Amino acid sequence: MTTTRFAPSPTGYIHIGNLRTALMNFLIARQSGGEFILRIDDTDPVRSKEEYVEAIKEDLTWLGLHWDRIERQSLRLDRYAEAADKLRDMGRFYEAFETPTELDLKRKKQLNMGKPPVYDRAALSLSDAEKDALRAERGDGVWRFKLDQERIEWKDGILGDISIDAASVSDPVLIRGDGQVLYTLASVVDDTEMGVTNVVRGSDHVTNTATQIQIINALGGNVPEFAHHSLLTGPQGESLSKRLGTLSLRDLRAKGVEPMALLSLMARLGSADPVELQTQMAQLIDGFDISRFGAAPTKFDEADLYPLTAHYLQSLPLEAVRDRVDALGVPADLAEPFWLMARDNITTLEDLGGWWALCRDGAEPLIAPEDEEFVAQAMSMLPAMPFDESSWSTWTGTVKDATGRKGKGLFMPLRKALTGQERGPEMAALMPLLQVVRGR
Numbered sequence: 113m114t115t116t117r118f119a120p121s122p123t124g125y126i127h128i129g130n131l132r133t134a135l136m137n138f139l140i141a142r143q144s145g146g147e148f149i150l151r152i153d154d155t156d157p158v159r160s161k162e163e164y165v166e167a168i169k170e171d172l173t174w175l176g177l178h179w180d181r182i183e184r185q186s187l188r189l190d191r192y193a194e195a196a197d198k199l200r201d202m203g204r205f206y207e208a209f210e211t212p213t214e215l216d217l218k219r220k221k222q223l224n225m226g227k228p229p230v231y232d233r234a235a236l237s238l239s240d241a242e243k244d245a246l247r248a249e250r251g252d253g254v255w256r257f258k259l260d261q262e263r264i265e266w267k268d269g270i271l272g273d274i275s276i277d278a279a280s281v282s283d284p285v286l287i288r289g290d291g292q293v294l295y296t297l298a299s300v301v302d303d304t305e306m307g308v309t310n311v312v313r314g315s316d317h318v319t320n321t322a323t324q325i326q327i328i329n330a331l332g333g334n335v336p337e338f339a340h341h342s343l344l345t346g347p348q349g350e351s352l353s354k355r356l357g358t359l360s361l362r363d364l365r366a367k368g369v370e371p372m373a374l375l376s377l378m379a380r381l382g383s384a385d386p387v388e389l390q391t392q393m394a395q396l397i398d399g400f401d402i403s404r405f406g407a408a409p410t411k412f413d414e415a416d417l418y419p420l421t422a423h424y425l426q427s428l429p430l431e432a433v434r435d436r437v438d439a440l441g442v443p444a445d446l447a448e449p450f451w452l453m454a455r456d457n458i459t460t461l462e463d464l465g466g467w468w469a470l471c472r473d474g475a476e477p478l479i480a481p482e483d484e485e486f487v488a489q490a491m492s493m494l495p496a497m498p499f500d501e502s503s504w505s506t507w508t509g510t511v512k513d514a515t516g517r518k519g520k521g522l523f524m525p526l527r528k529a530l531t532g533q534e535r536g537p538e539m540a541a542l543m544p545l546l547q548v549v550r551g552r
């Protein structure tokens with residue numbers, strides 16, 4: 113069985129970059145009838161906040177990415193301590209006491225000598241007495257995992273064959289001096305014990321994956337299949353890292369982006385397949401293929417979400433949006449014709465308010481000076497109220513006969529006079545809804 117997980121740290125709102133990770137893991141699990149775990153990576157007690165845990169759940173629920181199980185790392189600290197003991201017993205774990213400044217200095221020296229800045233393992237040669245002295249002076253040290261200096265290889269679901277020389281990687285710190293278990297160890301223990309079979313995450317984790325494979329092997333677990341998706345950039349290829357804060361899912365939701373529009377884009381962006389709107393989750397699941405994704409950075413343009421949102425809304429029956437229509441105060445008998453008239457002329461549901469205001473209050477007429485006489489004459493010919501679907505054609509027919517105007521010269525001034533705009537819904541559908549003219 114396939115088991116995947118989405119493992120956010122609750123230190124902020126999830127954004128468009130996280131969404132890609134969540135969605136891919138979700139789709140892989142659903143494709144095979146497997147399990148999708150929401151794992152809250154909250155081993156950092158200072159930065160982790162309960163409000164973000166709630167926000168993550170809310171955002172995933174809004175998107176329809178339902179999890180089968182939720183796990184919290186903060187409730188599993190004993191499991192991590194056990195794994196740490198195991199690594200210690202195996203001689204794969206060692207305490208190191210360098211201060212950040214000392215480490216920095218070492219790195220600078222190495223770089224100056226043209227060497228990669230890899231931790232020199234000085235702590236490995238400390239005697240017990242030296243360690244005791246350092247501990248007394250500086251407090252507990254950090255615990256590093258001793259990498260086997262060999263090549264670490266895996267077939268990545270997106271990047272293909274990967275081979276990393278462990279000698280070019282520092283022995284990772286798995287436990288901090290204050291005892292806090294770090295992500296690398298917690299993640300490995302969880303992936304192993306929860307039977308995670310597939311891990312999709314961002315390509316910023318590739319080096320982590322190399323070290324994690326060695327830790328999993330040391331602990332005797334099964335190595336999952338890994339896939340690393342490329343990082344998202346802005347439309348010009350610029351880094352999104354600073355802007356991700358403004359691309360949080362809740363901001364996009366507040367701007368009226370529809371979940372299926374967002375999911376449709378993110379399930380295809382960066383793949384060889386075209387982006388197309390999917391209106392059902394089942395279609396997204398069936399159409400997803402991770403092997404179609406490429407390693408190159410993926411350009412994301414928020415603007416692409418709006419045509420997809422508009423397209424999605426056009427597909428909806430009134431039932432799907434009834435709450436929103438009711439909230440505008442549209443009378444029940446007008447809800448259906450109002451929605452059918454408006455849905456082709458909105459980008460997001462926020463735009464409905466403008467069309468309803470037009471129907472209810474009318475608009476400030478837009479009349480070009482040269483059309484003033486013509487519009488005044490036409491207005492005097494408006495058919496009797498209430499209007500119906502044929503009112504527009506009856507009216508324009510009468511005006512045409514009386515004035516000799518036709519085509520755009522006939523229709524456009526009348527549309528602008530009634531709606532105050534050059535573009536908008538079919539006038540035949542709009543006229544029966546014009547409350548002001550109808551005098552309700």
Ligand code: GLU
Nearest residue numbers: 119120121153299312313
């Ligand atoms: N909490 C980690 C992160 O958000 C999880 C990475 C992973 O998927 O292993 O980067």
